Amino acid sequence: MKQVNIGGVPEHFNLAWYLALKSGAFKDVNINLRWKDYYGGTGDMCKALRNEEIDLAVILTEGIIKDIVEGNPSSIVQVFVKSPLIWGVHVAADSTYQTIDDLKGTKAAISRYGSGSHLMAYINAKNNAWNLDADLNFEVVKNLDGAVEALSNKQADYFLWEKFTTKPIVDDGVFRRIANCPTPWPCFVIAASNTFVENHRSELKTILNIINTITADFKDIPSIDKTISNRYGQKIEDVQQWLSLTEWSQDVLDEKTTLNVQDELYKLRIIESKLPYKKLTANL
Structure with a gap:
């Protein structure tokens, strides 16, 4: 076999x-x-x-x-x-961020460089006419559990992940989703x-x-x-x-x-x- x-x-x-x-x-x-x-x-x-x-x-x-x-x-x-894939743009439920514009220049949690969460942060930045050099910063968090910890502890400010996978975390009041960012393919x-x-x-x-x-x-x-x-x-x-x-x-x-x-x-x-x-x- x-x-x-x-x-x-x-x-x-x-x-x-x-x-x-x-x-x-x-x-x-x-x-x-x-x-x-x-x-x-x-x-x-x-x-x-x-x-x-x-x-x-x-x-x-x-x-x-x-x-x-x-x-x-x-x-x-x-x-x-x-x-x-419909990526949700997530922040900690108790954060002060309310819109995508609020996230400009803040730190994105990513699972690792080259990951979907990393690449889609660029797509999101482009969609919102951000400066790709000045307005994107990253914190490597390994996985979804790491993102929960990083956003909760203010080590990162937002996190892109598939919206239905993270929906239970949103429902539990840990994350708040402020926008969606679908892949163009x-x-x-x-x-x-x-x-x-x-x-x-x-x-x-x-x-x-x-x-x-x-x-x-x-x-x-x-x-x-x-x-x-x-x-x-x-x-x-x-x-x-x-x-x-x-x-x-x-x-x-x-x-x-x-x-x-x-x-x-x-x-x-x-x-x-x-x-x-x-x-x-x-x-x-």
């Missing part, structure tokens, strides 16, 4: 993988898929791909594109979630190390076929809203709203989107160069 290591964030977006693993779908085709939760998010997974600790990652589009441009020997093999892709693509193409295709079968009908799974609510500690109405906004994909990332992401990152000075489409993606 071939062992394949995959990483992703421990969030509701990835429930389809859990359901596939629980059903034994991968073992039925002689693949021992081992899932690892990455609480540090995209930056953590990029490092794990580089170090060959994992073969696959379900990862933020902009984060993996940045890291491949910077030398990560991996490729995007498919879009996983084609709808935008599909939010999650599946990336694979080039070594895995080259040596295990057949297994990769099989894995994608299995997960695509589940995501194609994900919203039609009986009581899926209750399952998500119970597993991730979210209110049923929040889950239902999230399901209405989220669309999975079974397609490759197209060239236009890939170039658009790079253009945006380049304009924001997050990357210093751009790569051709074929250097970022793998054609299976």
Whole structure:
């Protein structure tokens, strides 16, 4: 049985993988898929791909594109979630900040440099016409728990994270969300190390076929809203709203989107160069 290591964030977006693993779908085709939760998010997974600790990652589009441009020997093999990710802009519930303008020049908590929370701070700054040099400051907090601590202790002033994941923290009166900042592209892709693509193409295709079968009908799974609510500690109405906004994909990332992401990152000075489409993606 071939062992394949995959990483992703421990969030509701990835429930389809859990359901596939629980059903034994991968073992039925002689693949021992081992899932690892990455609480540090995209930056953590990029490092794990580089170090060959994992073969696959379900990862933020902009984060993996940045890291491949910077030398990560991996490729995007498919879009996983084609709808935008809605990032909430959060402050401590007891802070004096009320609007985005109040945050100009203050300190953003980020899980790590190169993470989604880091890159989206730039997108948010650009959307609000901030000076990218003078108005952005960062505090590395590792993960969501670190952000809670940093905002509560005034070590950082605001934090961008997926709004439905943080909604229970908002409901508990720890965070207050003052704005939303959606990604201008599909939010999650599946990336694979080039070594895995080259040596295990057949297994990769099989894995994608299995997960695509589940995501194609994900919203039609009986009581899926209750399952998500119970597993991730979210209110049923929040889950239902999230399901209405989220669309999975079974397609490759197209060239236009890939170039658009790079253009945006380049304009924001997050990357210093751009790569051709074929250097970022793998054609299976």
